[in-house]
Amino acid sequence: MATTTFTFDILYRGLLGCGFLLLGSSGSAWAQREVELNISGGVTLAHPTMERQNITRQFRTVGSFNTGAALRLVVPLTERLGIGVEERVTGLPQSVRYGTRGNGFSKGIGDQTIHHSGISLRLYDVWSPGPHWGLDLALTGSYTWTYGGRYAYEGPLWYSDISQLPQPGNPLVLVRNVGGRGTAMVGVEGLLRYELGLRHMLLLTATYQRGLSPLEEINSTRLEYIDDNGTVQQGSLTIVSRGSYATVQLGYGLRLGQLAGATRRNPPPRYSLDPDDTDPDTTPETE
Incomplete structure (x- = not known):
């Protein structure tokens, strides 16, 4: 009978051990990838x-x-890979200038605000510097356009340039300006996140986006200026804006899945199974 009791005790310990393993595996399941919304x-x-x-x-x-x-909005495909959709709005103040800031001419380029919609492919946890930190990398592709729509303009580059001859410090620049076109754009992004819990996170992102074709193009049709020797010189220029830019942003992330919202409720107590704490065997032995 002692042998039977010993066997039962080993089996009981084994079942409890399996139970604790299951509890541990459910805890790791809560750490699985979830749908994320980032702004x-x-x-x-x-x-x-x-x-x-x-x-x-x-x-x-x-x-x-x-x-x-x-x-x-990012949806996980595997533990290491996710796919997302994204919307971006970016201000791009660009200009072409002649002379110095205080003594010269300047003209803005483009509508100065672009909007792009696209998709991304994210690689999770490229680097994990700490228990609450993680670095993701993403490749993005999008279509980009300006809010102003297409336009074309022919005339002086600077509106104050009304003369037909260049003046000292005032070149004559006539251009053809075509803008407002859309373009495909590709980019790379790093997302450093700090986990605030199972559901919430803070984000620091660094992104570079590059347009594959011009959003706006300016070509000179006539360009004359007076050099330092007082001689009239002729030249040409071409200015291209693809909407390319770099950005650093702070943000917030929210996990939307059920696992992120799971919490341990009434966890079962851990029982000590030391031999000194077990009940004595009161079963009578039979000869």
Whole structure:
């Protein structure tokens, strides 16, 4: 009978051990990937490109800081991979200038606000610097357009340029400007998150987006200026804005699945099964 009691005790311990393993596995199940909704906002910076031919460096393009925002919905495919849809709105203050800030001319480029809708492919936990930290990487693709629609303009680059001859410090620049077109855009994004719990997180994102074709293009049809020697020079310029920009944003993330909202309710107590704490065997032995 002692052998039977010993066997039962081993079986009982084994069943309890399996129960604790199941509890442990359910806890890890709560850490599985969930559908995420992210929103973020921050600063952006863009810079259009310029092609020069026989013109002074006083002709230049300038990009300034502005703001942007992003809204993302990400659905996990596996533990390491997710796919998402996203909407972005970004201000892109860009301009072409001649001379200095206090003594010269400037003209804005584009509608200065773009909107793009697209998809993303996210790789989870590329780097985990701590128990509450994780770094994700994402590749994005989108279609981008400006709010102003398509337009075309021919005439002086600067509206104050009404003369037909260049003046000292006042070049004559006639252009053809076509803008408001849409373009496909690709990008790469890093998302550093800090877990506030099973459902909530804080995000720090760094993103670079590049347009694949021009949103706006300016080509000079006539460009004349007076150089430092007082001689009239002729040249040309081409300015292209693809809507490309870099941005750093702060944000908030919310997990929407059932696992993220799960909580332990009335956890079962752990029982001690030490031999000293077990009830004595009162079963009479039979000979």
